[in-house]
Amino acid sequence: MKRVMLSVAYDGTNYCGWQVQPNEITVQQVLNDALSALTGEEIHTIGASRTDAGVHARGNVAVFDTNARMLGDKYSYALNTRLPEDIRIQGSREVPGTFHPRFTSTIKTYEYNILNRRFPDPTRRLNSYFCYVPLDTERMNQAARYLIGTHDFRSFRASGETNPDRSTVRTIYSAEVSRSDDVLKFRICGNGFLYNMVRILAGTLIEIGRGRVAPDKMPDILAAGDRSSAGPTAPAHGLTLMEIRYPEWEPDFTARRSADCEMPGVTRSAG
């Protein structure tokens, strides 16, 4: 029996999110089916991030256990010939059987794209949120800087999630808003994110960018500890999970790495 880790990219447009659900097509279900057909076993993957319907990924992580003889690093090629074109494995390798993708400390990077122009662009409609009101990048970036560090992000948690035992403290290593032509990109990197947190942060930054909220209100919103103090939840299709790294475990595993997102005390090789 061995445990294999996969880096999984997908266009979330046509899926009801990552996690297996009855009567719905999900990324995990399609992956389980492809792996079961490939190995002849009934495979159940464990995902690192249970992304919502419509959210995209360039590097989600999943593991599974198998008795098949195939070498761990061959699964990426073997699976890609069986998967639909909106899911592609970016890499695979064997990992120790004790490795769990959610119970191991991680560095996750998300990007939220906003198409900020007069009319929608059909060629970019599936992975960016269209906003015709002009947004001020500098104001948004100024507000995003307040997110860096260790904070209680309770204000940015979906109101349905109210398990009082779960910590709402997270550490953000970098948070930045940049503009390239008509695309605004909000990139954030941290040790974990609450349910809907990146989308609520994006929605709040949009309110700030259009001038409804002052950039220096961000510390007050954080301090309020109340969902109603933050902005609306931005739509799912603007969000992409860019990468997940396991710094203590597999620092060089994922295909994509970001130089701007170093966890203090962790050294990574160049790449």
Add this chain to the structure above:
Amino acid sequence: MKRVMLSVAYDGTNYCGWQVQPNEITVQQVLNDALSALTGEEIHTIGASRTDAGVHARGNVAVFDTNARMLGDKYSYALNTRLPEDIRIQGSREVPGTFHPRFTSTIKTYEYNILNRRFPDPTRRLNSYFCYVPLDTERMNQAARYLIGTHDFRSFRASGETNPDRSTVRTIYSAEVSRSDDVLKFRICGNGFLYNMVRILAGTLIEIGRGRVAPDKMPDILAAGDRSSAGPTAPAHGLTLMEIRYPEWEPDFTARRSADCEMPGVTRSAG
């Protein structure tokens, strides 16, 4: 009766190209139907560029004649509420009845995107051509520079197109290959393009980028005047018609403008 000009953007994935064809869904057909429903007249648009199946556009141009009272600049909003989300009007205005989008001198800009990485990325599969062989941007850019100027581009014309009366001389104002992370972009701007010319140029540049052909062979390929001297036709889905300008007519019409593509002797206002 008035003539109205539209700037049209579309994701070409689900269309059999621009031009109306029996029993096929085309962008022009969908646009004609939306305009006919809006005006209550039978509308037949005339397109500037008859893009192939799968090719995208951010700024193709079409005109139509109507007796409807609506002001020319209102059509963009009125049409966008009726069109499917993969077609969006970027602007509209009334033009003189003598204006014809194909028989007026133009500056057209195309971009061809190549995703150059180890595995396909599902989130970018619909508007870039995936190539896993590493491509040398500098070699490609060196070769692209030979295209600038006025040349006979017969070598880069689809072999089916052999009308001997049609000139195959075109003027290219700029041609450049640039890389941003894992995306190579071939951007070309000229006064016109032969059938499949940009895709054959892209296919030839890929051959050069992967080392099969030397960059300084480009002048020889041009001089040969023979389709077989050039590389293969790169796939349609990597190509986007970025903009069409009518410098003598409506220099400020199109929504997108490129500072890198000035036609000699034509002054444009900033924007």
